[in-house]
Amino acid sequence: MAYAALRSIAQILHQTLNHDHQYLILDEKQQIESLIEKLSSLHDFLENYSKKITQHLVGKIRDASHIAEDIIESCITDRIHSESASHEDGSLGKKSIRFDLIVNLIFGSLKPASRGHCHVVSVYNFIAIKARLLRESSELEIVSIVGTGGIGKTTLATQVYHDSFIVRHFDIRAWATVSHDYNLQEMLLSLLNSMGKLTREMHEMTSELLEECLYECLKCRRYLIVLDDVWDTKFWDDVKRLFQNDKSGSRIMMITRLENVAGYANSCTPPHRMRFLSDSESWILFCDKVFGNICCPPNLEEIGKKIVQHCQGLPLAIVLIGGLLSKATRTEHYWNYVAENVSSETNLTDEQYSKILSFSYKHLPYHLKWCFLYMGIFPEDYNIRVTKLVKLWVAEEIVKPVRSKSLDDVAEEYFLDLVERNLILIHEKQSNGKIKTCRIHDLVRDLCMREAQKEKFYHVTNRSLCGIQQVSSTHRVSIRRNTNTHNHKLLLSPQVQSLLNFDWEVPIPEMSNMRLLRVLHQQGMLEFPNEVAEWVKLRYLDCMSIHIPSSIYKLQNLQTIILRRDMGPLYLSLDIWKMPQLRHVLLEYVILPDPSSVGTEGDNSVFVLVNLQTLSLVMNFQCTEEVIKRIPNIKKLGIHYKDVEVGREYYCLNNLVRLRNLESLKWIDFGFSFSRNLSFPTSLKKLTLVEGSLSLEDMSIVGSLPNLQVLKLRRTAFFRRVWITNAREFLQLKYLLLENITLVRWRVDDTHFPNLERLVLKDCYKFGDFPFEIGEIPTLRSIELYECSGLVVILAKYMQGERRILRNDGLQIHIVNSRQWDFGANGP
Template sequence: MEIEDGSGVQDLQPRTSLGAPSDKSTMVGLDDELIQILEWLERDSLLLDTLSIVGMAGIGKTTFARKVYDHQRIQMTFHIRVWVTVSQNYNERKIVLDLLDSMKKLTDEMHKETSELKHVLYQNLKGWRYLIIMDDIWDMEVWNDIRCLFPDDKKRSRIMLTTRLETVAVHVNPRALHHMRFLNDDESWNLLCEKVFGATINDDESWNLLCKKVFGEDCCPRELNQIGTKIAKNCRGLPLAIVLIGGLLSKSTKTQSYWEYVVKNLSSVITSNDDQCKRIMDLSYDNLPPHLKVCFLYMGIFPEDYEILVSKLVKLWIAEGFIEPVTRKSLEDVAEEYLLNLVERSLILVSKKSSKGKTKTCKIHDLLHQLCAREARKESFFHVTDMSLNGLPTDISMSHVTDKNLQSLPTNFISLRRVSIHPNTETNCVHAKSLQPSTVRSVLNFDPMLHLSVEFLKSRLLRVLDVNSFDFPTESFEFLKLVNLRYLACVSGAREFPSSLYKLRNLQTLILHGTESSFHLPLEIWRMPQLRHAHLEKVNLPDPPKAGVEEEHCLTILEDLQTLSNVINFRCAEDILRRIPNLKKLGILYVDVRVDWSDYYLNNLARLQNLETLKCLFDVPYPPFLQNLTFPTSLKKLTLRGCFLPWKDITIIGSLPNLQVLKLKRNAFNGLVWETKEEQFLQLTFLLLEKNNLKYWKADHIHFPKLQHLILHNCRRLIEVPRGIGDIPTLQKIELYYCSDSLVTSAKNIYEEQCDLGNEVLQVRIVEMTHDE
């Protein structure tokens, strides 16, 4: 359990009793993981079983497996221990020979057929308790071919594999996967010290003793210690990076200036000084199919350590044309499959998950980011610059490029396809030069201080434009000539877009944030049939013109529109909803409503039969028309705020057959008592209750049979969490933020009861109110 009162956090985690290892581990960190693996290998199951160690390149899978293999407990448990390295170039005969060689059963006379060698191997394993470690497997066919070589004599034999590919691990045994974690800051620092100085550092006294040994002094400059911890931290917990930089530092002059240089240029220092690191990282990239290579390389267009919003990444991939259409699947679904494939290959790291359990944000490790940047330069895939446009090909500053003279331009000029502008803390530039070459396809700006002018838009081939702000001309709109634009994300200080917006006929994604209190889109937004996603902030979306009023405004069906979010005072009239029949995500904010509420027709929401996510927020007092509100049965996620609905009406929501996530934010419901009914919320996995006047919540485990995650936020009148909630078999986490003392006590009691019943899954997190709240 985790308790926070402003001064600290405490976790209530499952109470387990793992014994200490029988001998002292020389590996820095991961001792807990080592114990878990040893216990799995030694458990009582008589049948032959397999376990896979999964993780990205350089995370220490082989080192960890070797530690297991050499452990004294393993040597005492298994009669035979066999190690074989498989790698990418799979050769069945070589694997068999390597297995026999590891067992000391290979002789010079063994010039036999592969089938005979297999028989020899099988016979030498039969009747013994053995441990086979197969290191670095890349293909599930390897397992299919060699599985029959290992007899199952019910001797508690085990096979352990290491792989970068989760798909391989799942194929071998989906129930036994161990994902290698990154080292924490302390473990990273200790590993670095071991590689640089030959000893670990646990405290100031150890540091001083080490300095005396290394430098012949009682201590060295404290700055070196501080820089060293920063170097270790900047390795992002990857053992390969720490070991390589540690080896480099151990051979170099131990001066503050050099260490400062290293900490500022860590990734490039590692890759430029170690060919082995390049080879290890490149293997993962080289193994990718072409359609995943471009998606992975694109990750380098984001700044280092940037937390990438998956929904944005997917839209960018689609706009760039990376996603191959698949029958009966949307481009977004295919893109998410690509992302999952890269995650399973340990190339992309999941940072946060959404309430629906999907990947919400992701990152790539700095060394993989460096790989992307290196390959991108090689292939002219994209160019990274800062606000001064440093680092771009030297001849991009040509003042004018036309279709006629395009063929005569230098090759490096023509290859300028994508430009990514990153922040540069070392420059004082406040304006960017113009980007004028007509070959630019994409411009992405990640510098919040950079204010780009619309004048740089000279490329009619531009597909992606992601910038912070524009200086819109008052009359002419240069960017409307960008007929190939598929993705536009910007902040605007203007009051309205021009009516010629529809000329961006290929636009798929529009992300628009207005700075004025009222920003208006033109009616022509409804004449853009390619539009797939519209994310609008402080933007008013007009009602579409009615069919037949004018010939040019004939009814246009936006069949591809999937997302329409943060729309102000959206009217759900039937003629409007008919134009967006395939909408999957809708977000509405009602503010300053001055007309008859019935004009908004919210009961028509049920007509959106493909709607999966709905957010409906009210910043108005007591909207009376919400009584008897209905929702489409396709709904999977629902967020409400400010509706002031009576708790008896929640049965309408509870009866939704596909609802998985429910977020009831500030005053979504009003009343002191919520009595949950049976046969409700049958698919619900996530429930948030926030800032309401609820006092008594009557519920049992049968009411939320699939609930996994419960969050109570600012529920200061609620007396207790229903005791039966703890008995829900799927429940994994309860979180309380700034709730009443009695509610906190009830959550703690549930946790203790579940621990006593042997429930090792449930976690409880509590952030308590401070005394002045």
């Protein structure tokens, strides 16, 4: 019972005050008295409203109280033993009791669980893991989470990883997904990337150099490393040397399905074993996925509970069936049909309900089945960029055209439908709130692979096969990372239409006879064959290359071209204006030819690129009337001005306002003042300004954009060191990034930025002021501080404390690698 647990912890606190007070330090006596008062109020609340309190909530309070009691008793006991052994002054060498953690454990359990998590996890599982990570031990410790596939291990770890207490406690957090056939170099890159330390040069480094980079990032810092999906004990032998024990209280969280792997990494402490959901937990999860905030209709409740029972507590099975029913008709007849079929297809084997997962796939609308199967073409645990996925679906012609909608918009609707059905997991979001990257669960991916094999939808190269491997039975081929390349040659038939190579080291196979090729993705360097002009069906090209062959302009069906390179500017031919099917052109530092130029050879007529939506990154972009006419529907534009010696009139930048469909603009080295008759199109929703100078007048022009939701200022100088905003500016702004700017002060009123949700400061060591009025913006949900001054950190924390006093504690402060000054739990 929660009542007994609360009485027990209260008695422990009274015992400490009356008999063990000599072991208390600093202001712990006052904090204990305050906690006793809070517990008394909570006890009264439980007694007065017992009939309205669910058993679920009572259990949360009980479990949190038990763990809090253990924290207090363990700390006092350690002090007693330490003093007895050393006979030293009792006030020396003692660590303070984490009363902030205790209050968060008990009273944080009263907060309703946020929606949007894929699985229900026991609040006790969550609190127990959190307590083990935060316990008073300076030694490096490994905390393992073990459980079968689909039971919610990664979901639990994700919740803990993003918990506000965990974020504040650790200086650095990093996450890497390991998988079956792990690659040490890829894992190191993943860790550095999640820390925000990854640079382009690191992709070319050896594993040894990457290890040195990782060591420097972790040295003398309290870090939390998550190693997800570990399958082999050998992995720990390979990586344990990377994580030095600096006695700073660092932790490693290992997630695995195998008991022996968890025990091998940490034989001293038993792993946390995930359990299946109870009937009540399963029903809560099911209703959340099917109905959201609406209650289950009475006529469907009995049938729904039968469906849930057939899932036997496996969260993944529940959310997939829930996703299916959330889109289906809510009639007793259909629900009975699902209940009968789920029951007949349930088979408790090691595959863990694979037939239930198959049932979800079989009942997908036809137009979504191919999109879903396509997810299996990517490597295991691959973070899939949504924009890339949408472009591939369109190029593969598996998106059905809809009148008055672009193919990209239809593909995005397909994607969101699969997300709502819980078949695709959200991994990362963009600054504008849209989904940036996604992935699929391992069990769901296995389903994709099985069904794709039945349909001969694509072929995946066999990692272990040596010698010659001939592919002749499918139109799509996927070459995975870590493929065994020794004496291995891949022969492709002329019927192959899509080739996706995800291995940096595997060269492209012989392609001289592949005239039907539609999609080519090459992770590493691509040497264009002489026959490239024969790829007349090619719609999607993504590769790394030094140059573009002149014959590529003959590919009249090309929709997307993505070229990654580290060379100087790339001069495009005038023929680029003769490719009417182009939708997305993503090239690094290109020189765009003037369409009004008159050449000396051939036909110089140009077309209107009516389908072009993305164009980036253009060097010294000349926005002439001729260019504007050729790209009337451009949505995303990236431009870079470098070594310019003439004014903006030469580049016709006043014409930017005529790009009436432009939604996103990235402008690097903007060496021109905005305040002199330069206007942006009112359609602009996202603006990124890099390496330039701004006046207050310029900021007013930006602030007056009626639809601007995202503003990023990077390495930007302000003519004045003080930024004063006005009430009529930035009315729709939701995301603001200030990175390495020269501002010293910021003056803002609480009526400004009325829709701001997220504020990010990076490398702002000159920024010596943080306006308290920002904290009074009711929509603000998070402030992120990366490499900021200690004063900014203190002011931000103080502001957060003020909001808590006013019982408006929805604001989260995330601090990464900033200069923090520790003033204890009560702040400065």
